Amino acid sequence: MKYKSQKVAYWFFGLCMLLFSLQIVYGFIMGFDRIGIQGLHEIIPFNVARAVHTNLLVVWLLTGFMGAAYYIIPEEAQHELISVKWAYVQLISLAVVGVVAIVGFHFNHWEGRKFLEIPRELDYLVVVNVLLFLFLIIGTLYKGKQKTTTAIVLVMGLFFAALLYIPGMIWFDSQVMDSFFRWWVVHLWVEGVWELIMGGILSFLLIKLTGVDREVIEKWLYVIVGLTFLSGVLGTGHHYYYIGVNKIWLIVGGIFSALEPLAFLAMALFAVNMYRKGEKSHPNKIALFWTIGASIVSFVGAGLLGFAHTLPQTNLYTHGTLVTAMHGHYAFWGAYAMIVLAIISYALPNLTGRKRYNSTQGNMAFWLSNIGMLGMTVAFGVAGVVQVYMERKLKMDFMDVQNEISIHFVVLLICATMFTTGIALFIYDFVKYGRPTDEALEGPQNGNLSSSEIKIGRYPASKQKITISEEIN
Numbered sequence: 001m002k003y004k005s006q007k008v009a010y011w012f013f014g015l016c017m018l019l020f021s022l023q024i025v026y027g028f029i030m031g032f033d034r035i036g037i038q039g040l041h042e043i044i045p046f047n048v049a050r051a052v053h054t055n056l057l058v059v060w061l062l063t064g065f066m067g068a069a070y071y072i073i074p075e076e077a078q079h080e081l082i083s084v085k086w087a088y089v090q091l092i093s094l095a096v097v098g099v100v101a102i103v104g105f106h107f108n109h110w111e112g113r114k115f116l117e118i119p120r121e122l123d124y125l126v127v128v129n130v131l132l133f134l135f136l137i138i139g140t141l142y143k144g145k146q147k148t149t150t151a152i153v154l155v156m157g158l159f160f161a162a163l164l165y166i167p168g169m170i171w172f173d174s175q176v177m178d179s180f181f182r183w184w185v186v187h188l189w190v191e192g193v194w195e196l197i198m199g200g201i202l203s204f205l206l207i208k209l210t211g212v213d214r215e216v217i218e219k220w221l222y223v224i225v226g227l228t229f230l231s232g233v234l235g236t237g238h239h240y241y242y243i244g245v246n247k248i249w250l251i252v253g254g255i256f257s258a259l260e261p262l263a264f265l266a267m268a269l270f271a272v273n274m275y276r277k278g279e280k281s282h283p284n285k286i287a288l289f290w291t292i293g294a295s296i297v298s299f300v301g302a303g304l305l306g307f308a309h310t311l312p313q314t315n316l317y318t319h320g321t322l323v324t325a326m327h328g329h330y331a332f333w334g335a336y337a338m339i340v341l342a343i344i345s346y347a348l349p350n351l352t353g354r355k356r357y358n359s360t361q362g363n364m365a366f367w368l369s370n371i372g373m374l375g376m377t378v379a380f381g382v383a384g385v386v387q388v389y390m391e392r393k394l395k396m397d398f399m400d401v402q403n404e405i406s407i408h409f410v411v412l413l414i415c416a417t418m419f420t421t422g423i424a425l426f427i428y429d430f431v432k433y434g435r436p437t438d439e440a441l442e443g444p445q446n447g448n449l450s451s452s453e454i455k456i457g458r459y460p461a462s463k464q465k466i467t468i469s470e471e472i473n
């Protein structure tokens, strides 16, 4: 079944694409800074560009998660959104907060609290906004006919993400305390509750795209949630090694963060296995690519590249270098950017009623952005390793080292251009789909597979003896 109020999701996805494009612009400003092309330096110095780049990343991903929830929850709960009007109010206020924050970055002081640099006065608006969002989503789930594990995990992730924003709002005079609690937000988001959001979206997509039974898929979801909490909570210690807190964190952080890749490995195995098990193949191959891709790339970016610098013995050398940027890019890309692009790719044909499955642009978008981002990751990695060696082994001066490694940023910019071409094609496709329509969201058939579209093995169902009448659900 489809629900008319799912249309709200489209506009969240639209805002998401807009903010994503802006994030990339600021990435390029920094990339050019790094090779000495600094025409914008007076207006947008490196530190401002960096703050805008990373904070925009957080905001566009959250916008994407919200869109995902507005799409998924009515369908899972089998109930229209409790208020469409308020959902649009929430969207507009989110956009306003976003714009004010971005503009503010260009004039304001810079706190140096990476990822959480929205001026604190605006934080209160963020809180109101998120409360409204949660009210609409939880209210819909509550009123709905069913409360599936998928929906509950997704909503739990969103709820705890909101709750965890609070420690980051408290003011501390002590740098150590400030840093300590900043990680409650940043780490417990990306290596904790956001994984639940990712798991929920992944589970929804796999149920829709592979046709494997919900029971089987949701059993895996429990495993993922379990592994995430087991490792992620105490894994926070990998940010406490050398910030001035108790040395016990060296051991706790080392051990538990070393276990974190297991949760991402489970997600990758989960997705690939469900894909293999699935007998019905959904025609929306592009959504399937993004879905399976997210699970694999997140394992590499978060799991493997995270592990590469998570032990205290290595982190002593790599902390705060471009090795971190290498991991940061691939982890965020694989786990969160790709899952947002996956749900958008899945939702668009259903919202608009246009089935542009397998468009050339759609396929090219996937490959160009992924190869481009892989190249960027390698460029950051090489620059990072050289930086660690020169700065921390040879004890060369910080700025001299930055000069030595600037060549790697030429490579970075080339790969970033490829990446951006891919994203431009994705957005082109997004625009080509056109607006959502009520007709597309009416009637039980729409958005789901008609029997002739379902293929078992190589043949369309219509050409086979058995006809599948149930929809993939």
Ligand code: HEM
Pocket: 114, 115, 186, 190, 191, 238, 239, 257, 258, 260, 261, 298, 302, 303, 305, 306, 307, 308, 309, 310, 311, 315, 318, 319, 320, 321, 324, 327, 328, 329, 331, 332, 335, 336
């Ligand atoms: C999707 C999940 C993940 C994302 C999005 C992510 C992203 C990031 C980002 C952006 C940073 C820089 C933060 C800052 O300095 O403010 C960071 C740092 C770090 N991450 Fe991750 N990460 C993820 C998962 C992991 C995992 C699973 C591990 C370990 C196995 C890990 C290990 C680390 C370590 C050790 C640092 C600190 C680096 C330093 O000292 O400079 N990360 N991560």
Ligand code: HEM
Pocket: 023, 024, 027, 028, 030, 031, 034, 050, 053, 054, 057, 114, 321, 324, 325, 326, 328, 329, 332, 333, 337, 412, 413, 416, 417, 419, 420
């Ligand atoms: C065209 C694209 C992009 C370019 C040229 C670019 C470039 C950069 C540069 C130069 C930095 C600063 C590194 C430093 O401290 O010197 C940075 C930081 C960062 N970027 Fe990007 N970026 C791009 C796209 C993205 C995307 C798509 C994501 C997320 C999926 C992302 C996530 C991040 C993160 C998390 C950081 C902070 C890393 C850290 O804390 O070490 N960037 N980016």
Ligand SMILES: [Fe+2]
Pocket: 187, 191, 235, 236, 238, 239
């Ligand atoms: Fe962490």
